[in-house]
Amino acid sequence: MTPRGVAGLPRLTVDGEHVPPRHLARLVTRTARALTTAGAGPGRAAALACDHPLTAVVSALAAEAAGAPLLLDGAAPSRRIAAAAAVHATSTGEPVVEVRPRPLALPEDTAAVFWTSGSSGDPKAVAVPAAALAHQGRATATRMGITAADRLLLPLPLRHAYGHSVLRVWRTSGAHLYAESGFHLRTTLTRLAVEGITSLDGVPTMYRMLAAEAARDAGSARLLAALRIRGCGGDVLTPTLYDDFLAATGAPLHDGYGLSEAGPNVALNAPGDLRPGTVGRLLDGVRARVTGPRREIEIAGPGLMRGYLDPATGALDRGPFTADGWLRTGDTGTVTADGWLTVGGRIKEILVVHGETVAPTVVEDAARAADGVVDAAVVGIRHGDRGDAVWAFVESPDNDHAAVAGRVAEACRRRLPPHARPRAVRVVPALPRTSSGKHDRVRLRVWASDATAVAA
Incomplete structure (x- = not known):
């Protein structure tokens, strides 16, 4: 087998180490052959099961050469789609292929499957055709x-x-x-x-x-x-x-x-x-x-x-x-x-307070202006026909949470109209994030709802 698309690979450096083109081509060819042997091909996917950048690059090129869909962000068990093969990294960062039984049949023109971030709801698997990636x-x-x-x-x-x-x-x-x-x-x-x-x-x-x-x-x-x-x-x-x-x-x-x-x-x-x-x-x-x-x-x-x-x-x-x-x-x-x-x-994140719409990013910018705040994330908790109560979660290394919360409240008073100001400010050492780095607003809403229930 001669994989498609291996010749003429562009230059690559991984973590400061140059990857010689011949070595990269050998890794791609070897991995593509291993994927084909494992049963990966049109409609039968290969899963990228690690974050090492060399393995990630090689996997993408090898899956393309083998004509197999590449499943990305497939390591979390709750998100896993049954693939014909999974690609892991060795201790040196080079790829190794693991055969998996009973792969799921995918639409044959699928070239990649991404997962949405899940920042405002359940993550979804996105099937992308080769023509879309090329464009x-x-x-x-x-x-x-x-x-x-x-x-x-x-x-x-x-x-x-x-x-x-x-x-x-x-x-x-x-x-x-x-x-x-x-x-x-x-x-x-x-x-x-x-x-x-x-x-x-x-x-x-x-x-x-x-x-x-x-x-x-x-x-x-x-x-x-x-x-x-x-x-x-x-x-x-x-x-x-x-x-x-x-x-x-x-x-x-x-x-x-x-x-x-x-x-x-x-x-x-x-x-x-x-x-x-x-x-x-x-x-x-x-x-x-x-x-x-x-x-x-x-x-x-x-x-x-x-x-x-x-x-x-x-x-x-x-x-x-x-x-x-x-x-x-x-x-x-x-x-x-x-x-x-x-x-x-x-649309899911826009807050409605006393009939007025509030974009969370506007409140977050105001909260970040306070001294000692590294980052901020805002969610709304619905209270019947009164609309959303605005909750601000701020990330700060300062252990005096009361002082930080006071500075956030003051910054918001200076920059925001009354209806947009947070009704509650919670200081945390680190904001929760999804695997793609976005604020995990689902978890923040749970925190706010739990705190509201306790207060009630």
């Missing part, structure tokens, strides 16, 4: 102007849709990918200083740390400003973080809008093509419309999923699609005639 790589690389001359630093897991989309851009553009096992502030700054990195991708939490470091250290600020692309995704980029990063470095963040069900990238702010206050311009080939009284964003284009996959039967659920084939995103927003998109928030 995502091409359209994103084109919008961001990425070529073989670029060096992409990725300190994010490749098992999530965001990280995997960068992998597609790498494959499409021929750029040099620097994949990291995780984000470490000093390591990231060292890579920027030594490796000639041109593009950095990360989540808001990461950029909050980088902005704070840049505000303290002019050298770090210069390194971040020298990047051509500072991609920020995976969660909402708040106006405060955007402004803080810009003030510390003199350079903007390039955020966007996406969801696992649609690519993930739908719209992007790019170098030289950026409008603060929006999530960017729609990618080529993507259309958006806003419908209904809630102003829900709906998406059409070549990057859409086939549907949600039933982990037990392999059947596809097309419930999120309209009768004419548009994807209902569950997000509110606006779109201009020339394709610039603005997102208001998740």
Whole structure:
């Protein structure tokens, strides 16, 4: 067997160690053959069962070569879909294939299965066809102007849709990918200083740390400003973080809008093509419309999923699609005639207080302005016809929780109208997060509900 797509692999560096192209090609060929021997192929999946970046890259390339769907984020038992084979990492980070019996039959055009974050509900398996992944790589690389001359630093897991989309851009553009096992502030700054990195991708939490470091250290600020692309995704980029990063470095963040069900990238702010206050311009080939009284964003284009996959039967659920084939995103927003998109928030997460709508991100930004607050997350607890009670959970290393809560309340009084101010502030050493790094609002609602019940 000669796997498809092994020749001409782009340059790869993992945790600072260059992976010679011949060695990478051998790993891909060997893994693809092992997957085929295990029974993986069209409709019979291979599961990426670890987070090691070398194994993740090899698994993606090998599954493509074998024609097998790749299951991502499949390690959690509650989420597992029966696959023909699972790929683990050895102690050296190289892949090893484990055969699994009785794989689930998937739609044959499925190329990858992502899991939604589960930040506001149960995670769902998203079945994505090969054509959607190919379009995502091409359209994103084109919008961001990425070529073989670029060096992409990725300190994010490749098992999530965001990280995997960068992998597609790498494959499409021929750029040099620097994949990291995780984000470490000093390591990231060292890579920027030594490796000639041109593009950095990360989540808001990461950029909050980088902005704070840049505000303290002019050298770090210069390194971040020298990047051509500072991609920020995976969660909402708040106006405060955007402004803080810009003030510390003199350079903007390039955020966007996406969801696992649609690519993930739908719209992007790019170098030289950026409008603060929006999530960017729609990618080529993507259309958006806003419908209904809630102003829900709906998406059409070549990057859409086939549907949600039933982990037990392999059947596809097309419930999120309209009768004419548009994807209902569950997000509110606006779109201009020339394709610039603005997102208001998740419909499920929008709070209604005394008849007034409140976006959690606005309250979170106000809470973060208080001294000693590292991060904040806001949820609402419904109280009959009175609407939502706003609960703010703030992350702080300060052990004087009462003092922190008082500062948060004061910051919110200065910045928010009365109906949007939190009715309760709880200080925690660390906010709960999903596996993709988003605030776990499901768990926060449980905490708030439990506390409400005890108080009653």
